[in-house]
Amino acid sequence: xxxxxxxxxxxxxxxxxxxxxxxIEQVVAGNDVIALLPTGMGxxxxxxxxxxxxxxxxxxxxxxxxLMQDQVAQLKKMGEKSVVALNSFLKREDKxxxxxxxxxxxxxxxxxxxxxxxxxxxxxxxLNISLLVxxxxxxxxxxxxxxxxxxxxxxxxxxxxGNPQVLALTATATxxxxxxIKTYLKIDEPFVYTHPMDRINIAYxxxxxxxxxxxxxxxxxxxxxxxxxxxxxxxxxxxSQELAALLNGSGISAAYYHGGMEHQDRIFVQQQxxxxxxxxxxxxxxxxxxxxxxxxxxxxxYQLPTSIEGYVQExxxxxxxxxQALATLLLAPGDEGLMExxxxxxxxxxxxxxxxxxxxxxxxxxSDGIVRETAYRVIDYWLKQLSLEETYxxxxxxxxxxxxxxxxxxxxxxxxxxxxxxxxxxxxQEMTQKPESCCVNDHIDYEAFxxxxxxxxxxxxxxxxxxxxxxxxx
Amino acid sequence: MLFDELVIAIMxxxxxxxxxxxxxxxxxxxxxxxxxxxxxxxxxxPYFGLMPKLEKKVYDQAVKGLINKKYIRFNEDVIDLxxxxxxxxxxxTSLNGWKYRGNEMIFFNRLSLVIQTLSHTSxxxxxxxxxxxxxxxxxxxxxxxxxxxxRDLESVAKLKAEILDSLQTLEVSDGHxxxxxxxxxxxxxxxxxxxQIADIQGIHVLDARLAVIESLHAWLETIDEKRHPLLNGMxxxxxxxxxxxxxxxxTEKLFKEGYSLDEISSxxxxxxxxxxxxxxxxxxxxxxxxxxxxLSPELYREITDISKAEQTKRLRNIKDKVPAASYFQIRxxxxxxxxxx
Numbered sequence: 001x002x003x004x005x006x007x008x009x010x011x012x013x014x015x016x017x018x019x020x021x022x023x024i025e026q027v028v029a030g031n032d033v034i035a036l037l038p039t040g041m042g043x044x045x046x047x048x049x050x051x052x053x054x055x056x057x058x059x060x061x062x063x064x065x066x067l068m069q070d071q072v073a074q075l076k077k078m079g080e081k082s083v084v085a086l087n088s089f090l091k092r093e094d095k096x097x098x099x100x101x102x103x104x105x106x107x108x109x110x111x112x113x114x115x116x117x118x119x120x121x122x123x124x125x126x127l128n129i130s131l132l133v134x135x136x137x138x139x140x141x142x143x144x145x146x147x148x149x150x151x152x153x154x155x156x157x158x159x160x161x162g163n164p165q166v167l168a169l170t171a172t173a174t175x176x177x178x179x180x181i182k183t184y185l186k187i188d189e190p191f192v193y194t195h196p197m198d199r200i201n202i203a204y205x206x207x208x209x210x211x212x213x214x215x216x217x218x219x220x221x222x223x224x225x226x227x228x229x230x231x232x233x234x235x236x237x238x239x240s241q242e243l244a245a246l247l248n249g250s251g252i253s254a255a256y257y258h259g260g261m262e263h264q265d266r267i268f269v270q271q272q273x274x275x276x277x278x279x280x281x282x283x284x285x286x287x288x289x290x291x292x293x294x295x296x297x298x299x300x301x302y303q304l305p306t307s308i309e310g311y312v313q314e315x316x317x318x319x320x321x322x323x324q325a326l327a328t329l330l331l332a333p334g335d336e337g338l339m340e341x342x343x344x345x346x347x348x349x350x351x352x353x354x355x356x357x358x359x360x361x362x363x364x365x366x367s368d369g370i371v372r373e374t375a376y377r378v379i380d381y382w383l384k385q386l387s388l389e390e391t392y393x394x395x396x397x398x399x400x401x402x403x404x405x406x407x408x409x410x411x412x413x414x415x416x417x418x419x420x421x422x423x424x425x426x427x428x429q430e431m432t433q434k435p436e437s438c439c440v441n442d443h444i445d446y447e448a449f450x451x452x453x454x455x456x457x458x459x460x461x462x463x464x465x466x467x468x469x470x471x472x473x474x
Numbered sequence: 475m476l477f478d479e480l481v482i483a484i485m486x487x488x489x490x491x492x493x494x495x496x497x498x499x500x501x502x503x504x505x506x507x508x509x510x511x512x513x514x515x516x517x518x519x520p521y522f523g524l525m526p527k528l529e530k531k532v533y534d535q536a537v538k539g540l541i542n543k544k545y546i547r548f549n550e551d552v553i554d555l556x557x558x559x560x561x562x563x564x565x566x567t568s569l570n571g572w573k574y575r576g577n578e579m580i581f582f583n584r585l586s587l588v589i590q591t592l593s594h595t596s597x598x599x600x601x602x603x604x605x606x607x608x609x610x611x612x613x614x615x616x617x618x619x620x621x622x623x624x625r626d627l628e629s630v631a632k633l634k635a636e637i638l639d640s641l642q643t644l645e646v647s648d649g650h651x652x653x654x655x656x657x658x659x660x661x662x663x664x665x666x667x668x669x670q671i672a673d674i675q676g677i678h679v680l681d682a683r684l685a686v687i688e689s690l691h692a693w694l695e696t697i698d699e700k701r702h703p704l705l706n707g708m709x710x711x712x713x714x715x716x717x718x719x720x721x722x723x724x725t726e727k728l729f730k731e732g733y734s735l736d737e738i739s740s741x742x743x744x745x746x747x748x749x750x751x752x753x754x755x756x757x758x759x760x761x762x763x764x765x766x767x768x769l770s771p772e773l774y775r776e777i778t779d780i781s782k783a784e785q786t787k788r789l790r791n792i793k794d795k796v797p798a799a800s801y802f803q804i805r806x807x808x809x810x811x812x813x814x815x
Contacts, residue, residue: 069607077601094609255667262527262668264657267605271664274603461666461674464641464651471593471660472634474627 149381230298507751568692593660
């Protein structure tokens with residue numbers, strides 16, 4: 001059967017999106033594949049469809065619980081029933097049930113921490129796994145902005161599974177990261193698919209201000225003038241709350257979103273944004289995953305992003321519908337310093353490394369607040385590979401790398417040449433097409449953006465009886 | 475009941491006898507001997523375990539506010555309420571934390587997914603992003619929907635009528651009922667965050683949370699097996715069969731098999747004091763608890779008489795008057811005295 005037919009029969013789509021077919025053909029032919037596809041380009045189809053042609057199950061390693069939950073939910077929404085997610089939040093009763101029937105699932109999602117547990121290994125050993133998918137494979141890079149030490153241990157599990165073929169998926173990888181993926185996943189001659197990372201319908205703008213007051217004023221004017229929906233990325237949780245309050249105060253429906261909120265509240269904000277009950281979401285970098293809104297017109301960075309990769313990923317949430325979208329970066333004196341300190345803040349300190357090295361029960365250092373959770377994961381990994389001195393050195397190198405990353409962001413806001421070109425070249429790609437409305441250093445067509453329609457008003461809250469009627473109108 | 479009122483309600487009963495953090499442990503539902511005993515001694519059952527995820531810093535902030543408003547005097551050792559707090563009128567409440575232990579949210583999560591599903595399917599929309607992604611809620615709701623024939627619009631109308639009928643008679647404010655409905659979502663209508671609800675009503679976020687919990691406790695009591703069969707179905711297994719903690723239940727089992735306190739301690743590899751906590755919890759929960767293995771009837775009477783005469787439940791004060799009794803015996807005697815209904 002032709003792949004198109006299978007796609008239509010299984011998922012009801014009539015054609016592939018760019019890149020999908022090339023990747024799927026290679027996977028089905030039994031090759032290892034590294035696929036660089038921008039978010040929102042249907043990465044998951046690259047293993048969903050092969051699952052119907054390969055004899056065994058597909059094991060998907062997913063780095064973030066929220067990401068895993070979203071992928072499972074999306075698969076189920078497509079009508080896929082043979083899906084299971086293994087993560088540390090599963091209840092004991094559920095886990096036992098799942099272990100017994102594990103071989104019946106077509107798609108098995110697993111977190112990297114669980115993957116290397118001896119018990120889990122023994123369970124997986126008995127399965128027939130045809131394909132291992134490393135999702136968000138850039139997390140394997142120790143130099144990357146999203147390093148997850150547990151990802152390095154995927155290679156340990158490959159022999160246990162009988163060395164199945166590997167599909168590494170990522171939205172963002174430089175040549176250096178691609179090389180690391182090859183090394184750590186032990187895939188020597190993969191087929192590498194690189195989708196152009198540039199999004200032609202996004203224009204890149206930078207606004208400079210004398211002080212924070214001006215910046216805030218500009219933001220208020222902007223959201224009054226232009227129609228959403230839009231995301232404003234703030235550097236901190238507190239700032240996201242402040243900005244949402246500011247917008248709400250001037251009659252714009254906005255909400256904040258960050259990792260410190262209760263799970264249900266976060267879902268509600270996503271829902272509201274999706275339902276167009278909100279024009280703007282003010283958020284930390286926690287917002288984005290699980291948000292499937294094609295018509296986001298604006299992404300504003302209120303503070304400087306901390307890496308080019310992160311920036312491109314956040315900006316890429318705009319204009320999935322292919323229509324004009326605008327990415328605006330706001331810059332005031334002091335922002336660069338703030339960004340640099342945020343970048344380095346996450347790194348383990350010398351003292352943290354020392355404490356973990358000395359301790360008999362290093363995990364208690366995390367609960368006692370002596371060592372931070374994120375720092376602990378990195379330290380723990382390196383101390384298992386290296387001596388104390390070497391670990392110090394390793395972290396110092398990491399620090400230099402982070403400074404370099406921060407330097408690239410500083411460069412982004414300094415250059416007078418094309419920003420699109422600069423971003424593309426950061427990913428070791430070449431610019432093939434330059435749109436008319438391109439970037440602040442060339443030309444941006446602001447007329448392309450709809451002006452805010454002020455007749456749209458916030459909905460008044462309903463009485464409980466009326467709300468029940470609205471939910472169940474019969 | 476507002477959050478400040480909740481704190482004052484608890485503090486009034488333990489004024490001058492417990493520390494400022496004791497109410498926090500009660501509200502959070504800490505399963506330690508001390509907290510569980512306090513619930514029994516002071517009849518704090520309505521307030522136990524109302525907010526299992528309450529953060530200490532959030533509670534501390536509320537206490538600070540009460541100090542600033544001159545409800546609490548600064549005192550390093552114990553809660554020290556001012557006249558203003560002691561005479562502050564408190565509203566009646568439907569809260570019943572001891573009975574529901576946070577499980578009211580299981581009921582509500584089921585209801586949320588049921589309503590969201592029906593809101594879509596009754597409009598013939600079969601695909602939507604579920605509000606709850608947990609396997610157990612989704613699995614439960616799937617079974618429930620099948621059982622009530624959810625495709626049949628009559629079932630949907632019946633459930634809606636049950637909700638209207640039961641909420642109509644509920645003795646909580648309309649603000650409470652609004653908050654409850656605002657946490658539900660459906661086609662074209664998203665749920666509201668706690669902060670959004672609080673802003674609409676001009677209350678604190680904690681008040682909004684408490685309003686929903688209070689409404690749910692009242693609602694769960696009102697839902698009637700005969701008049702509201704569809705809603706009643708969602709109450710499945712949410713009231714704990716026994717109010718004992720898991721560990722205490724195991725101690726009880728061994729005790730009934732004839733093991734002594736010391737033997738249970740070594741068998742379970744738990745400290746003597748922990749096992750003592752379990753017996754105090756047992757005494758509190760079981761009106762027929764036989765204390766003769768630990769305490770003579772004479773000593774029991776002596777302790778309870780002193781407690782009454784001196785109007786205190788502070789262990790140290792009683793111990794001063796009844797030196798022959800151990801702290802465990804005093805705790806046990808006080809627990810027995812305060813029978814749980």
